[in-house]
Amino acid sequence: MFHGSLSRIMGTRFDVLILGVEKEHSTNIWESFQQELEYLDHMLNRFDPNSEVSRINHEAGTKPVPVSQEMWEILQDCRNYYEKTFGLFDITLTDFLQVVFNEEEHAVQFLQPNLSFDFGGYAKGYAMKKLLNILKTNNVENSFVDFGQSAIFALGHHPYGDTWKVSIENPFQKGQILEEIALRDSALSTSGNTPNYSGHIINPLNRRFNRERRLICVESDNPVDAEVLTTVLIAAEPHQKEKLLTQFDTKQILDFNL
């Protein structure tokens, strides 16, 4: 078994377990993982002043900014999620409609000067999807990928079980297990407020920060769907929630009021 770990990447910690693969092979896979994660961090981290997103945030308020091919695809994907969630998933956190896309030049411009992109509710899911492709092209069948606990992908199964079993702890009550979930070939995203990190999720439609003692887990085949949905569901009003669920194909959704 190979264990790779990065203590700080994309704003959190990263761990992967790779099973049933020769050491040399798993080391190569880990190299690709690191390259991919650093590459994405450099593209999507708005706290890094040299990242592509920082450049866009800095300049797009005044002029159209040409973006890389991958950034363009990511932005189109975010636009799809914006539409699919009736505006609840909004990487501008303000008004996605103020972003002008120039399809020919692959450039973006903000109609509102103080607009900016924040990939906080997206990047880990997107990275997970790419890492999964690396595992698949390397014929890895059993692996456990963990982005700081909030985004997990369980590929195949535990060496001594037929799934990967994880439990969800109540962040407000140490040691209290809320639920156990058996995962196999699926992503699990968790979002919510914790005692020392609250009010960080905003509903872009009513501009309200959510401060509820709430935890939401979404299990899905698609790690990006899982990531987007958890963030959106925390901020959504009850009537919006029902409507949202018709748009996504998920395995299960757990919603804890704590």
Added chain:
Amino acid sequence: MSRKEEKQVDLSLRQFIKDLGGITGGAALLGTMPWLQSFTPDKLKEVAKEKSRIAIIGTGSRGQYHIHNMFSIQHAEIVALCDTYAPNLEAAAALVPTAKKYSDYRKVLELPEVDGVVIATPLNWHAPILLDALSAGKHVFCEKSMAYSMEECKQIYDTYQTSDRVVYFCMQRMFDEKYIKGIQMIQSGLIGDVVGARCYWYRNHDWRRPVPSPELERSINWRLYRESSGGLMTELATHQLEVCNWATKRIPKSVMGMGDIVFWKDGREVYDSVSLVYHYSNGVKINYESVISNKFNGMEDQILGHDGTMNLATGMYYLENENIGKSGIEQLLSQIGDKVFTAVPLAGASWRPETKKEYTPFPILADNFNVSDGISMIGAVNDGSDQMLSAFCQACITGEKGENIVEEAYSSTLLCLLGNQAMDEQRKIDFPEEYKIPYMKF
């Protein structure tokens, strides 16, 4: 005394200490804090029908603070008051009209009805009065610091060794619940190895008392003059250095420091700004700072451990790694190593990287407790002073000495005086051999 309140002031601390003795490891803890052993509700019952008869020598602001505390100590009564400054004596007499009044402490020591004296005078008077009181057969409760000079401290310490009298110094943190519990947590390993200490006391105040007439300046503002005071070190730092030694169970072997009069250039002779480093033999250092022209940082006694930080003054602690024990992924790894398949706590809201603001404060005590902001120049409510005074008054009846109290006061006072010497001479000072006592471990 009509003003005596119904309830004994220190019942909750006594109960706390009794309960501590009952929990696992509590007896061992009390073994390391032997001065608390007779501070129980049961002991209080034993002395309930008796009263220790106390004289207050020095009835300025601090002496009056003790008088107020004495009102809720049922096993004590104030029989005499003494001060050389008439307005202070009269103010105290207004509080305790039944007590006899004196301006010469030697007259007080001659009174057969006095069991014990409380000394709340300027620092330079501690040793003469204390030594005379012991010769007169009185028990003594004396304000910190122990005495004005190292020689006097040693003389008091030596005299105490052969005396059958009780001597307490008002190192009140030794009777403060949050300190007792916090030090217990440190010694039980909660914050791991102690790797450092940061103590500071910031105020923004000139530290002066109003003077009705210029010739009274030096006696009323005695804290500001070197003939009567060790300044910030003997008035403030002494408590905090005591806590560091208590937590580390050691005494620093050397000290360096700088002291200056930075802001209050009003004729005072003691520093208004001090920064010192006390060095323990294992390399651990106390960084001590006190400035009285800026109050932003307030007051804190902070013990740094490899696994956490104990802020004793505010009664909170912080852990370096809040997921004490193994993280989810580490549990999963060791589980696979043990060929076990069970759920591991791996799903949760995002783990956040370590930055200072992410620390969760945990209270040392579960219930409400008192926190002093360090601003009062007289004494804070419920900071342990009243409890300690109650313990002393109890000891005046039982004759039981308060273990370690004299030794702790001696050690911390010596450190303050050595700190002053280091600042005055601008050099590193090693703890002098002739002032070491068997109690000290370096």
